[in-house]
Amino acid sequence: xxxxxxxxxxxxxxxxxxxxxxxxxxxxxxxxxxxxxxxxxxxxxxxxxxxxxxxxxxxxxxxxxxxxxxxxxxxxxxxxxxxxxxxxxxxxxxxxxxxxxxxxxxxxxxxxxxxxxxxxxxxxxxxxxxxxxxxxxxxxxxxxxxxxxxxxxxxxxxxxxxxxxxxxxxxxxxxxxxxxxxxxxxx
Amino acid sequence: xxxxxxxxxxxxxxxxxxxxxxxxxxxxxxxxxxxxxxxxxxxxxxxxxxxxxxxxxxxxxxxxxxxxxxxxxxxxxxxxxxxxxxxxxxxxxxxxxxxxxxxxxxxxxxxxxxxxxxxxxxxxxxxxxxxxxxxxxxxxxxxxxxxxxxxxxxxxxxxxxxxxxxxxxxxxxxxxxxxxxxxxxxxxxxxxxxxxxxxxxxxxxxxxxxxxxxxxxxxxxxxxxxxxxxxxxxxxxxxxxxxxxxxxxxxxxxxxxxxxxxxxxxxxxxxxxxxxxxxxxxxxxxxxxxxxxxxxxxxxxxxxxxxxxxxxxxxxxxxxxxxxxxxxxxxxxxxxxxxxxxxxxxxxxxxxxxxxxxxxxxxxxxxxxxxxxxxxxxxxxx
Numbered sequence: 001x002x003x004x005x006x007x008x009x010x011x012x013x014x015x016x017x018x019x020x021x022x023x024x025x026x027x028x029x030x031x032x033x034x035x036x037x038x039x040x041x042x043x044x045x046x047x048x049x050x051x052x053x054x055x056x057x058x059x060x061x062x063x064x065x066x067x068x069x070x071x072x073x074x075x076x077x078x079x080x081x082x083x084x085x086x087x088x089x090x091x092x093x094x095x096x097x098x099x100x101x102x103x104x105x106x107x108x109x110x111x112x113x114x115x116x117x118x119x120x121x122x123x124x125x126x127x128x129x130x131x132x133x134x135x136x137x138x139x140x141x142x143x144x145x146x147x148x149x150x151x152x153x154x155x156x157x158x159x160x161x162x163x164x165x166x167x168x169x170x171x172x173x174x175x176x177x178x179x180x181x182x183x184x185x186x187x
Numbered sequence: 188x189x190x191x192x193x194x195x196x197x198x199x200x201x202x203x204x205x206x207x208x209x210x211x212x213x214x215x216x217x218x219x220x221x222x223x224x225x226x227x228x229x230x231x232x233x234x235x236x237x238x239x240x241x242x243x244x245x246x247x248x249x250x251x252x253x254x255x256x257x258x259x260x261x262x263x264x265x266x267x268x269x270x271x272x273x274x275x276x277x278x279x280x281x282x283x284x285x286x287x288x289x290x291x292x293x294x295x296x297x298x299x300x301x302x303x304x305x306x307x308x309x310x311x312x313x314x315x316x317x318x319x320x321x322x323x324x325x326x327x328x329x330x331x332x333x334x335x336x337x338x339x340x341x342x343x344x345x346x347x348x349x350x351x352x353x354x355x356x357x358x359x360x361x362x363x364x365x366x367x368x369x370x371x372x373x374x375x376x377x378x379x380x381x382x383x384x385x386x387x388x389x390x391x392x393x394x395x396x397x398x399x400x401x402x403x404x405x406x407x408x409x410x411x412x413x414x415x416x417x418x419x420x421x422x423x424x425x426x427x428x429x430x431x432x433x434x435x436x437x438x439x440x441x442x443x444x445x446x447x448x449x450x451x452x453x454x455x456x457x458x459x460x461x462x463x464x465x466x467x468x469x470x471x472x473x474x475x476x477x478x479x480x481x482x483x484x485x486x487x488x489x490x491x492x493x494x495x496x497x498x499x500x501x502x503x504x505x506x507x508x509x510x511x512x513x514x515x516x517x518x519x520x521x522x523x524x525x526x527x528x529x530x531x532x533x534x535x536x537x538x539x540x541x542x543x544x545x546x547x548x549x550x551x552x553x554x555x556x557x558x559x560x561x562x563x564x565x566x567x568x569x
Contacts, residue, residue: 021365025194028367035194037365041220042304063479063554064364 001033003057004143005066009083010075010099012046015130020052022134022152023144027056029155030148036064049079056143071141072108073133075099092140094133111140113175119168128168135172139182146173146182188372197361198223198265200332200368201291202231204339205263207370209378211237212260214251216244216270219303220359221293224265245270249277249290256286257416259381259407261343265291268310269300271317278352279318280418282441285350285395285403287381289342292354293362294471296549305549306359308471311526314354315500321438323445325452326354326500330361330474332368337376338454338497344379345452349444350403356499358522360472360551381405386412395437396423401444445501453506454497459485463492465561466511467544468531469520470496472551477520477544479554480561499527504534511535516564520544522552 006023008016017039027035039052053066072087073094074080080100087093089107098116113136119129131153138149153165173179193203202224205213213232217225225241232239238255242248245266252262266274271292281288294310296302310317314326325345329338335357342353384404386392388411397403406412415425420437422428445452458481460466469477474495481491494510496503511517511531517540519528525543532538544560546552562568 024365028194029192034367038360038363040304041359041363061366062475062482064360064366064475065551065553067553067555 001058003055003059003061004071004141005069005088006054006056006071006073006137006141006143007051007066007069007083007086008054008073008075009049009051009079010073011079012048012050014050014075015127015133016050016073016075017052019130019134019137020054022149022156023137024054024056025155026144026148026152030151031144033058033144034061036061038064049076049082051079051083071137073137075133077101094136094140111136111176113172115172115175118171118175122171123164123168125164128165131165131168132172132175135169135174136176137172138169139173139176139178142181146184190372190375191370193368193370194365195332195368196223196363196365197332197335197357198293198363199227200335201265201339201355201357201362202227203368203370204336205289205343206231206235207336207373207376208340208343209261209380210263210343211235212252212255212262213237213264214240214242214248214255214262215264215266216242216248218245218267218270220295220362221265221267221291221357223362224291224293245273246277249274249281252288253277253281253284253286254408256281256288257408259405259410261287261347263289263291263343265293267293267295267303268297268307271310271313275313275317275319279320279322281352282318282322282324283418284416285441286352286416287346287350288352289339289346290352290354291357293357293359295359302549304359306472306522306551307547307549308356308358308473308522309526309547310356311499311521311523314356321442323442324354324500325349325351325445325498326356327454327498328356328358328471329497330471330478330495332361332364332366334456334497335361336368336370340376340378341454344377347379347381348402349448350381350405351445354500356471358471360475364472383407384412388412393423394425395421397440401440449501449503450505452498452501453503455503455506456495456497457510458482458493458495459490460492460494460510462490463514464490465516465518465565466492466494466514467518467520467557468494468496468507468511468527470499470527471522473520473522476552476554476557480557483554496527502530502534504530507531507534508536515540517541518544518557518561518564520552520557522546
C-alpha cells in the first residue's frame with residue numbers, strides 16, 4: 001500500500017486527537033499494518049489550533065511527523081488558516097462548513113462535509129461529531145478496514161455510547177458516498 | 188504465552204519495560220513530558236502489589252527510591268530537565284553508596300524550565316557530569332518503542348548487576364509518540380536479580396567488601412544485618428573514612444566497575460555501515476530522522492550508513508572509532524549544540540571529518556533538515 005499521511009487539526013476538545021488515535025490504533029491492532037500517531041502538546045492542545053499527525057503504511061515508519069499530508073482535516077477556521085498550505089498537491093482536504101470558510105482555492109481535492117449539522121439533525125449529540133469525521137475519513141481514504149475501526153471503538157466504548165458512536169460512524173461514511181468499496185459485513 | 192500487542196506512547200513502553208523487569212517501587216513528581224510514566228504506574232504498580240508514591244518534589248523522589256532500593260526493591264523514578272537537576276545531589280549519593288536505581292529523564296528544552304512541551308536532547312552531558320565529583324555512570328536511550336521497552340529492562344538488569352544508578356535519557360518525541368509495542372511473554376528476556384549476601388544472621392557482614400569479581404553482595408535494609416550507608420568515603424563496613432588508601436580504593440572501584448566494562452555495556456544498532464562513505468551517528472528520536480535519510484538515499488545507491496547509539500555513558504569510544512574508520516564524513520545528528528559530537532570527535536582517528544547536524548529550536552529535526560546539512564558537508568552547497 002501507499003504510505004498514507006494524515007493531519008487532523010481543529011480546536012482542543014473537538015476530538016481530533018482521539019480520532020487520530022482510534023484510526024492509527026485500528027491499523028496497528030486489527031489491520032496488522034504499521035502506524036504512528038503524534039500530537040501537539042501544551043496550551044494549543046487545550047484550545048487554539050491543535051494538531052495530530054498519523055502515518056499508516058505497510059513499511060517501517062522512521063520519521064513520525066507529517067510535514068506534507070495526503071489527507072488534511074481542518075475543523076476550525078484557525079486550524080485551516082494555519083495548516084491549509086501544508087497539504088500535498090492533489091491531497092484530500094476535509095472541512096466542515098459550519099466552522100470553515102474557504103478563502104482561496106488550494107491544489108487539493110476539497111470535501112466540505114456538513115459533519116456538525118448532520119450529527120445534530122440525525123443524532124443530536126455533538127460529542128459524536130469526531131466519530132462521524134472518522135467515518136468520512138474512512139469513506140474517502142479506505143486506509144483501514146471498517147471492521148477494524150469498529151473494534152477500536154469497542155475498546156473505548158460500550159452499551160448505548162458505543163451504539164451512538166457506531167451510528168455516527170456510519171453517518172460519516174454516508175456523507176461521502178456511502179459503503180461502496182467498504183466491506184461492512186465482514187466482521 | 189503469546190506476546191501482547193499494544194499501541195502506546197513511548198512513555199508507556201517504558202512503563203511496560205519497567206513492570207516486565209520487576210519494578211516494585213516508584214516515587215516521582217509528574218512533569219511534562221514524562222507525566223504519562225507516573226500516571227500509568229499510579230494504577231498499574233499497585234495492581235501488581237508494588238508501591239507508587241507521588242512525592243512533594245524531585246529531591247524527595249530520588250531519596251525515596253534510594254531508601255526503597257536499600258530495602259531490596261527494584262526502583263525507578265521519572266522526570267524531565269528541571270526535576271533531573273534537583274535529583275543530582277542524591278544521584279551522587281546513589282553512585283557513592285552503590286544503590287541500584289533507574290532514573291528516567293524524558294528530555295525537554297532547557298536550561299531551567301525551558302520549553303516543556305518540545306523536544307531536546309540537551310541533557311546528555313548532565314547525565315554524565317550532573318552530580319559533583321569524579322564518578323562514572325550508565326546512561327542509555329532508544330528511538331523506537333520496542334527498543335525503549337528492551338532498554339528499560341536492560342537498565343534494571345545493569346543497575347542490579349553493577350549496583351549503579353542507570354539513567355534512561357528519552358526525549359519528548361519518543362515519549363509522546365504512539366506506535367506498536369510487542370510485550371514479550373514473561374521469561375523471554377532474562378532478568379537479573381541483585382546479588383544478596385550469603386552471610387546469615389549473626390555473621391559479620393561487610394556491605395562494602397567487594398568479592399574477587401568486584402561485585403558487592405547486598406543485604407536488604409531492615410533485614411537481619413545492621414550496617415551503615417553514607418555518602419562519605421567509607422570502609423568495608425560502610426563507616427566514614429579519610430584513610431587515603433580507602434579513599435583511593437573506593438574511587439577506583441566506583442569508576443572501574445563501569446569504565447572497565449565499556450564494551451559489555453555498549454548497546455548500539457548499525458544500518459548499512461559496511462560500505463558507508465558517510466556515517467551518521469545518532470540516538471533517540473533524532474536517529475529516526477537519520478534512518479529515514481539513510482534508507483531513502485540507499486535506494487538511490489548513495490553510500491550512507493547509521494550508527495545508532497543506545498548506550499551514551501560510558502561512551503563506547505572504541506566501537507565508534509572502529510565503525511567510523513573508513514568513513515569520509517561523519518555526521519552527528521542530535522538535538523543540542525554538539526554534546527555527543529564532541530565525544531565522537533575525541534573518539535575517531537580524524538576529528539576533522541566529524542560534522543554536526545543539529546536543531547535547537549524545539550522542533551523535531553526532520554529528514555529535510557539533515558539532507559540540507561548533508562549537502563553542505565558533501566560539498567554540494569545549499
